Amino acid sequence: QVQLQESGPGLVxxxxxxxxxxxxxxxxxxxPNWWSWVRQPPGKGLEWxxxxxxxGSTNYNPSLKSRVTISVDKSKNQFSLKLNxxxxxxxxxxxxxxxxxxxxxxxxxxxxxxxxx
Amino acid sequence: xxxxxxxxxxxxxxxxxxxxxxxxxxxxxxxxYLGWYQQKPGQAPxxxxxxxxxxxxxxxxxxxxxxxxxxFTLTISRLEPEDFAxxxxxxxxxxxxxxxxGTKVEIK
Numbered sequence: 001q002v003q004l005q006e007s008g009p010g011l012v013x014x015x016x017x018x019x020x021x022x023x024x025x026x027x028x029x030x031x032p033n034w035w036s037w038v039r040q041p042p043g044k045g046l047e048w049x050x051x052x053x054x055x056g057s058t059n060y061n062p063s064l065k066s067r068v069t070i071s072v073d074k075s076k077n078q079f080s081l082k083l084n085x086x087x088x089x090x091x092x093x094x095x096x097x098x099x100x101x102x103x104x105x106x107x108x109x110x111x112x113x114x115x116x117x
Numbered sequence: 118x119x120x121x122x123x124x125x126x127x128x129x130x131x132x133x134x135x136x137x138x139x140x141x142x143x144x145x146x147x148x149x150y151l152g153w154y155q156q157k158p159g160q161a162p163x164x165x166x167x168x169x170x171x172x173x174x175x176x177x178x179x180x181x182x183x184x185x186x187x188x189f190t191l192t193i194s195r196l197e198p199e200d201f202a203x204x205x206x207x208x209x210x211x212x213x214x215x216x217x218x219g220t221k222v223e224i225k
Contacts, residue, residue: 046207061213109160
């Protein structure tokens, strides 16, 4: 059974860089999946951030593309999210998830990141 | 960018009743890439339906999806206590995934 676990700082200063890692267990990061990030501001809906294939190909949400980098670390079987120039609007629960064809499943439990000085 | 609009915003029903949730797209969506997710408080979303009408693994058959083009529906035939949650539709197009704003199904 595939499991995902997000980790990273829970507090980031405005204008700083948000960095999260998603550790994958039960599957190889080199399997034919897209490794995805989705976020959810408190009390609001879901926003897709982007995804990466094991080859390194990426797709990003155009609204965030200028600030986002998603990368894969095959040696650690994990993938990462970096979001720079953060503001309070980037405060959210950040989920990593697997996409295979049209299915986004499973999801990690989420990591809450607060942007505040 | 395709915008998904879900209705109603909130659905107040009693256990045992039928729930019908709507998801309307701003332009035609490939049925192959239309999904529905359930989210309970404090939990990550869970895939219910993919390809507009296929149930994900372990999803009870009281959940069903239908529709094509710009209009899609999630139906819960008989609400169980554990079904009260927020439901999101989602689509993929032009290398971009978008979600609807969600429908909350609450106990009446």
